[in-house]
Amino acid sequence: MANTAKKTSKLSTFTSANHPVRRMRRFREMMIELVLFLAAASSVLVTVGIVWILVSESLPFFQTVSLVEFLTETQWTPLFAEPKYGILPLVCGTLLTTFVALLVAIPLGTISATFLSEYTNSTVREIVKPVLELLAAVPTVVYGYFALIFVTPLLQKIIPDLSGFNVLSAGLVIGIMIIPYISSLAEDAMRSVPGYLREGSFAMGASRFQTSFRVVIPAAFSGITSAYILGISRAIGETMVVAIAAGMQPNFTLNPLQPAETITAYIVQVSMGDLPHGSIGYQSIYVAGLTLLVMTLMFNVIGYYLKKKYRESY
Amino acid sequence: MVEVNPNLQLRAEVKNLSFSYSTEKKVLNSVSMPIYDTKVTALIGPSGCGKTTLLRCFNRMHDLYKVKEYQGEITLYPEQMNILSKDIDPIEVRMRIGMVFQKPNPFPKTIFENVVYGLRVRGVKKTSFIQERCEKALQQAGLWDEVKDRLNSSAQMLSGGQQQRLCIARALATEPEVLLLDEPTSALDPISTAHVEELIIELKKDVTIVIVTHNLHQAARVSDYTAFMYLGDLIEYGPTTKIFTNPADKRTESYITGRFG
The missing domain is CATH 1.20.5 (Single alpha-helices involved in coiled-coils or other helix-helix interfaces)
Structure with missing residues (x-):
């Protein structure tokens, strides 16, 4: 005491x-x-x-190669006897694969998010969501072989002159791979739209479809944009699928039926060889990496402004 | 049992309506009452008495959630259709019966798009018609002069009272036969509340109104008929003046004199 x-x-x-x-x-x-x-x-x-x-590490590269050549030259052959250092084919390959992937992932991801958030009850959602998220758990190397061994032959039945390595099948498979990222985040965004907005829409005589697409999705747009940006970043950064299925040939083309090489695939290809430290081929890895960083940064900035512009307070 | 006044035009009639959210507890217990055309009917009673539940039966809002059984009928006049019938599409009911909620809930769209939402949902395409209706609805809701210069700015910019009047305009734009108001002023300041009350009195010339309110003075000011509910039962229904001056039931009297609730 x-x-x-x-x-x-x-x-x-x-x-x-x-x-x-x-x-x-x-x-x-x-x-x-x-x-x-x-x-x-x-x-x-x-x-x-x-x-x-x-x-x-990139600066010495630009002492040998001018920035103008780097940005305008249409061939990328740093390891050849007569090297050409134009980043365009790699940028093109990257953007093309990403574009094909998004063509698959954005519609499917948004639709599955809408389904999960607006159309199902909790029982169905509890089964479907983990299964969908399992797609994200599959190792990317498996997706790569899936693209090369399963998707490409399938596509060749429809498009006979499709080459064995091509952007289309790699892009499609990356698209499938990033669906769960988009659908999961988009669903979270849609579910956080307050119920009274939905009730307001239903009370006006709107159907579930109209409510989803005219009220819930616009209200959740900012969150859905983040989901898309994450999907884009994943698609741009994806390496294994393109390295396996897209052919590792830096073609300056916008034709998805052709083989191509993305920035990431180039980095893998070159890093596996034994390049002497300080050589221009060695430096080109860093330059490619820097370009990739600038690209993803650009998309993030665009996404940030879209998010800010469409942020809805409710 | 509530007597129906034969001298007045009926707009709807609730007949032996029972409703429960879960199986055990009945929230509405065999409620019967008339809703007269172009009159304001107020539903009053302490929290949990079932007045909001009753209101939400009128436009089948309960159908949005795990469906419970409606027992009894709500007959909509003139064609005497039972709007609770399983054969009736709730969307059709909601197209004829508008609703304004307790909390102002404008959509994250422009003022104009909010007002014309019902028309868009109904697939109306004619721009001149849509604009005409938008102006008329905003005028009816007493909001036109305040927003006519900024129809394309976001509805979220408006004050709470303006947002609620916008929601009323949104409901009016489709010319509903019945307008349901679920405590429409409980989230508003006194001046906005007065605004909305004037509006209700103005509106009853054209539309039948059913209003749920916790504010007894409001019920007395705006309504023609009042229904007092308690624990899921309709205790007393009658002309507002009678309910407030000479209630027949002891419980009604206790409630309106503030002894409970």
């Missing part, structure tokens, strides 16, 4: 700023703050480090 009273009195006493108890407390707070700061700073530092390395 006496002990408790003593403790209480000690706790409630005001101590001077330099009292050891207060100094200790300040020190502890400072340490905690420092640890939290370091944890938060680590991801920023890693990002800065990656950008720094990409830029510093």
Whole structure:
């Protein structure tokens, strides 16, 4: 009893700023703050480090190859005897695969999100959603062989002059691969649209379809945009499927029936060889990586502005 | 049992309506009452008495959720169709019976698109007609002068009271036969509330109104007929003046004098 009273009195006493108890407390707070700061700073530092390395390793490349050549030359053959350094074929291949993938993933992802969010009850959703998300758990190398060994021969029955390695089948399979990313995020966005907006629409005599497409999707547009941006980033960064099924031939073409090479596939191809450190081929990996970073950054910025522009308060 | 006044035109009639959300507990217990044409009928009663549940039967809102059985009828005049019948599509019911909710719920669209939403949903294409209806509905809702210069700005920019009047305009644009108001002023400040109440009195010239309200003064001010409900039962129904000055039932009297509820 006496002990408790003593403790209480000690706790409630005001101590001077330099009292050891207060100094200790300040020190502890400072340490905690420092640890939290370091944890938060680590991801920023890693990002800065990656950008720094990409830029510093790319700079020597641009001393040999002019930026104009890099951006306008239509061939990419850094390892040939007469090397050409035009990034366009790789950018083209990347954008084309991404485009084909999005053509599959955006409609299917949005529709499955709408179905899951607006049309099903919780029982069906609890079964369908995990199955759909399983698509994301399949290793990408499996998708690659799926594209090469199953999808391409299937497509060749419809399009006879389709080459064995082509953008179309790689793009389609990447599209299927990113459906769960899009549908899952888009569904979350749609489900967070408050029920009173839906009721307002139904009360006006709208059908479920009209309510979904005229009220819920516009209201969830900002979240759905994030889902699309994530899908785009995944498609641009996808490596294994294109490396296996798209042919690793840097063609400057917009024809998805042709083989092509994406930036990521080039990096894989070249990294596996034994390039001497500091050679121009070695530097070209960094340049390709930097280009990829700039591209994804661009899409993220566009997405950020779309999100801001269409953010709805409800 | 509620007597139907033969001198008045009926717009709807509730007949022995029972309803429950889950199997055990009945939320409405054999409610019967008339809804007279171009009159305001107020539903009053303490929380949980079933007044909102009753209101939401009129436009089959309960059908949106795991469906419960409606027992009894709501007959819509003049063709005397039972709107609770399984053969009737709830969408058709909602096309004829508009609703305004407790919380203003404008869609994340422009003011114009909010008002004409019902017309768009009905597939109306003619632009001149749509614009005409939009102006008329906004005028009826007393909002036209405030928003006519910014029809294309977002409805979310409006104040709470304006948003609620926008929701009323949205419901009016399709010229409903009955307008259901579910505590339409409970989220509004006194000035906006007065606005909406004036509007209700103005509107009853053209449309039949059923209003749920917690505010007894409001019921007394705006309604012609009042139904007092308690624990799922309709305790008393009659002309508002009678209910508020000379109620027949002890419970009604206790409620309107503020002894419970």
